[in-house]
Amino acid sequence: MLSPLSLFLLSFLILLHPTLARPNDPPTVCIIGSGIGGSSVAHFLRRYSSGPFSIQIFERNGVVGGRMATVNVSGDIFEAGASVLHPKNFYALNYTQSLGLKFKTPSSSSSNSLSLGIWDGKKFAFKTLLVRSDLPFVDKIVSLANSLLMFLRYGFSLLRMETFVETTVDRFLKYYGSLESRPLFETVDGMLQWAGLYNLTTRTLQEELVDARLSPLLIQELVTVITRINYGQSVFINGLAGAVSLAGSGGGLWAVEGGNWQMAAGLINRSDAALHLHEKIESISYLGDYYELNSTLGNSYTCDVVVVATPLDESNIQFTPQISIPKRKLQHTHATFVRGLLNPGYFGLDAVSEIPELVGTIEDPDLPFSSISVLKQHGEKDMTYKIFSRKRMANVLLDSIFSVRQVTIRINWGAYPHYNAPEVFASFILDGRHLYYVNAFENAASTMETSAVAAENIARLIISRFFNQLPLTSANMSSDSGEQILHLDL
Numbered sequence: 001m002l003s004p005l006s007l008f009l010l011s012f013l014i015l016l017h018p019t020l021a022r023p024n025d026p027p028t029v030c031i032i033g034s035g036i037g038g039s040s041v042a043h044f045l046r047r048y049s050s051g052p053f054s055i056q057i058f059e060r061n062g063v064v065g066g067r068m069a070t071v072n073v074s075g076d077i078f079e080a081g082a083s084v085l086h087p088k089n090f091y092a093l094n095y096t097q098s099l100g101l102k103f104k105t106p107s108s109s110s111s112n113s114l115s116l117g118i119w120d121g122k123k124f125a126f127k128t129l130l131v132r133s134d135l136p137f138v139d140k141i142v143s144l145a146n147s148l149l150m151f152l153r154y155g156f157s158l159l160r161m162e163t164f165v166e167t168t169v170d171r172f173l174k175y176y177g178s179l180e181s182r183p184l185f186e187t188v189d190g191m192l193q194w195a196g197l198y199n200l201t202t203r204t205l206q207e208e209l210v211d212a213r214l215s216p217l218l219i220q221e222l223v224t225v226i227t228r229i230n231y232g233q234s235v236f237i238n239g240l241a242g243a244v245s246l247a248g249s250g251g252g253l254w255a256v257e258g259g260n261w262q263m264a265a266g267l268i269n270r271s272d273a274a275l276h277l278h279e280k281i282e283s284i285s286y287l288g289d290y291y292e293l294n295s296t297l298g299n300s301y302t303c304d305v306v307v308v309a310t311p312l313d314e315s316n317i318q319f320t321p322q323i324s325i326p327k328r329k330l331q332h333t334h335a336t337f338v339r340g341l342l343n344p345g346y347f348g349l350d351a352v353s354e355i356p357e358l359v360g361t362i363e364d365p366d367l368p369f370s371s372i373s374v375l376k377q378h379g380e381k382d383m384t385y386k387i388f389s390r391k392r393m394a395n396v397l398l399d400s401i402f403s404v405r406q407v408t409i410r411i412n413w414g415a416y417p418h419y420n421a422p423e424v425f426a427s428f429i430l431d432g433r434h435l436y437y438v439n440a441f442e443n444a445a446s447t448m449e450t451s452a453v454a455a456e457n458i459a460r461l462i463i464s465r466f467f468n469q470l471p472l473t474s475a476n477m478s479s480d481s482g483e484q485i486l487h488l489d490l
């Protein structure tokens with residue numbers, strides 16, 4: 001039995017060192033955000049470490065996935081945010097396959113399966129052929145004819161654009177190398193420099209493409225259409241975000257059937273993480289040798305490691321002590337879903353069938369939208385469309401663009417960083433201790449895969465810096481601990 005003096009001393013010690021209050025508890029990693037970034041950190045922590053530790057994930061919404069979200073338009077489910085993945089997005093491929101999810105070709109993408117028109121506000125500056133047929137050989141001929149039309153307009157610049165994109169993608173593939181071949185990165189700058197990608201973030205896409213000898217017409221039209229669709233911004237975004245955006249408009253794009261958010265749900269499930277839905281974290285305080293998180297539900301959590309897996313740009317999380325990160329603005333993209341029918345008169349055309357399935361736009365402040373694409377054709381006069389714009393689409397405007405509008409759903413996304421070259425990055429480690437920031441990488445380029453790649457690096461940082469371990473490699477990993485890097489032909 002302890003004497004009163006020993007009891008007093010013990011409680012005094014506990015007050016001095018609150019972690020003594022839970023001496024036998026395994027360490028706790030707290031993750032803020034259940035998007036692909038947060039769920040990937042949980043996944044890679046479990047995959048690379050065999051030690052006992054608990055993972056707590058906090059999500060302010062009632063569903064997981066963050067910017068991977070679906071929208072229900074009169075009974076049909078479509079991607080509302082992140083919609084397409086590149087065929088070389090190997091982490092996403094692995095997640096999808098190992099979680100038993102199904103691959104599908106997205107209903108809308110800027111790939112050449114859709115007829116494309118470049119709208120300049122008065123006319124279509126360029127249009128590909130629009131011929132729908134059930135006969136594969138007709139589709140093939142139309143596709144070849146469209147490639148020829150593109151070549152006639154943009155010439156060999158198209159090939160130079162392809163080379164620029166391929167070179168960048170090849171450099172990015174270094175991040176999938178073996179664990180032994182990849183250093184740990186405490187800074188985004190270091191991570192980009194190692195792969196030979198840093199310089200691209202110091203210059204605009206326009207500068208990069210001029211150096212790569214692309215014609216002004218290609219940059220002003222097709223390239224602009226793509227950056228406006230993918231990032232709601234012009235060719236003045238940084239060169240890396242630009243290359244990623246162009247890569248996301250090529251062939252072989254894919255998505256997860258039923259919604260990309262299922263990758264996050266599956267990873268969280270498999271990581272044995274405690275998920276706190278509807279729980280927004282308001283403050284993160286460092287209190288000696290642990291962190292305290294406070295939530296809007298009035299709960300406090302004690303964490304040994306904290307991972308912020310959401311952009312801090314519009315978040316009002318209070319940090320004690322304060323942290324300092326470079327200023328960054330988010331680009332807001334308004335996604336408007338309409339079931340109805342476009343008005344051909346708005347485009348100076350006689351029939352709806354003459355309107356391309358994907359209408360892209362050039363950079364002109366008077367243009368009220370970035371793109372309009374057909375998501376589904378229900379009947380000849382009944383379609384579902386997705387519109388991207390920088391501002392909210394007012395009803396009067398929609399009524400001039402559509403002749404029929406049965407259902408309208410609007411989503412205002414704090415979508416991705418407003419890119420600026422040269423980019424200045426926050427560190428992956430926010431306080432020099434165990435407070436980590438996945439979305440520091442996001443102003444290099446914002447995609448599901450780049451979030452996963454940044455998350456993988458952060459999981460390894462935690463294992464090395466907090467657990468003082470080396471990550472388990474494929475050689476010493478148990479057979480059920482995760483998937484291998486797959487290279488799939490889709």
Ligand SMILES: Cc1cc2nc3c(=O)[nH]c(=O)nc-3n(C[C@H](O)[C@H](O)[C@H](O)COP(=O)(O)OP(=O)(O)OC[C@H]3O[C@@H](n4cnc5c(N)ncnc54)[C@H](O)[C@@H]3O)c2cc1C
Binds near residue numbers: 033081448
């Ligand atoms: C319209 C649009 C189209 C896009 N298209 C593509 C595409 O086709 N392909 C592609 O690869 N990428 C695309 N992206 C980008 C992609 O969605 C993002 O890069 C990626 O999903 C980011 O994932 P994340 O986990 O880092 O952040 P998020 O998905 O934003 O996850 C952060 C999570 O944290 C939660 N959260 C925030 N603050 C708190 C708090 N205080 N407490 C608790 N929870 C909090 C949020 O609710 C959210 O769920 C698109 C994005 C948008 C908006």
